[in-house]
Amino acid sequence: MFAGSLTRNPIIALSLLTLTLLLAGCSGSKSSDMGGYSGAVYTVKRGDTLYRISRTTGTSVKDLARLNNLSPPYTIEVGQKLKVNGGSSTAKNSASSKTKTAKVTPSYAVPQSSWPPVGQRCWLWPASGKVVMPYSTSEGGNKGIDISAARGTPVYASGAGKVVYVGDQLRGYGNLIMIKHGEDYITAYAHNDTMLVNNGQNVKAGQKIATMGSTGTDSVKLHFQIRYRATAIDPQRYLPAQGSKPKC
Template sequence: MHAGRLTRNPFRLVICLAIGLLLAGCAGSKPVGKFTGSVYTVKRGDTLYRISRMTGTSVKNLASMNGISPPYTIAVGQRLRVKGAAKTAASKTPSRTAKVTPSSAVPTSSWPPVGQRCWRWPTNGKVILGYSTSEGGNKGIDIAGSRGQPIYAAGAGKVVYVGNQLRGYGNLIMIKHNEDYITAYAHNETMLVNNGQSVKAGQKIATMGSSDAASVRLHFQLRYRATAIDPLRYLPPQGSAPKC
């Protein structure tokens, strides 16, 4: 499902893919039902990952059978084959589909070294939910705080998404820092930046809230080449300035 209108820029596919992965992480936090038919009709809030879990068909096979290419966009009402042979390519030259590796399958040894880039805490507070590499686990950290508490950019970059179209994340901001890094800030009360805006490290970008969350908190993600990595591994001790 298309996740709202993004800014038009050369990195659109990268951002769409990152949003798709965010949705995959979110889908794992809620119970997923079962489906036994051979054709599934897409409903509001569905992602290819969620449908994969519900039908028992791998994301790779779903994409292949239905001719879906990255960033794996699906639409409400779309009918998807969930069983049977893969769709045959119309041309003689087979199309090549990029493989998306879920975060849980990416070894930490492939993560960037600590200190490669400086990061700041996006806000102060107790970490009430940590990062998990398990399938469907939390792909960031949740920091508790008070309503209206400032949220800051963890690093300098360009805002590539401001909106609330992603189910489970409420008011969400995404910042692209370079070709490798994206940070995400969810459940905001108010958002103080716009799509395409350049921000400095430590700049106030939002206030903390509980949009699409059970309590007031910030859900913060750090993504390296579209893979969610543990922010606590790269952030300095809380209350301290980066040393790198």
């Protein structure tokens, strides 16, 4: 799925695959999410991700993949009809497969109790604007924050690091940039209009890397994530107050 030297680096490839599977879809309007759902079958529409469909239908991502014979990176097409279940049947399936789920839980998943301490790294706000959707701990919830501002608003690197992905191959994220910060952290910047950096480029904290846009979504905003050992953590827990500099 990822071209060039990235696919030859197993650490970066693993990080990118993790983002493919775990990046929460950036939400559009709630009413548009309901289109195409008839109870037992969901018809895929533009901008859908497996996680958005999971939230709409009440069917876990795991069950959607199982019912429809989907394999990572769970590519779906507009107009595709997906089998779904919901409510008690989903709970029953989840309960019956609890042991199996435990066996395939990735070793790099970090529970919230093990998140890094605040101040371990200095992070800068990636853009000026209003946080219109915060981080969510719920399954299938927003695994970052959405910042709304005018089209063309500068997007900045939240920390110094190396650009490991620039592209639009991840459905639902539009023009996406990912930056690796040492061995433990990756930041992601989605829905950009213009992208100003290249794969493999080293960037400084606060360097302008893109401009805000609406690619892959229905409104102008930046979807921003901080990932610690491939697990999404709440950016607002680690960012300074908006408009101020980090104290670390």
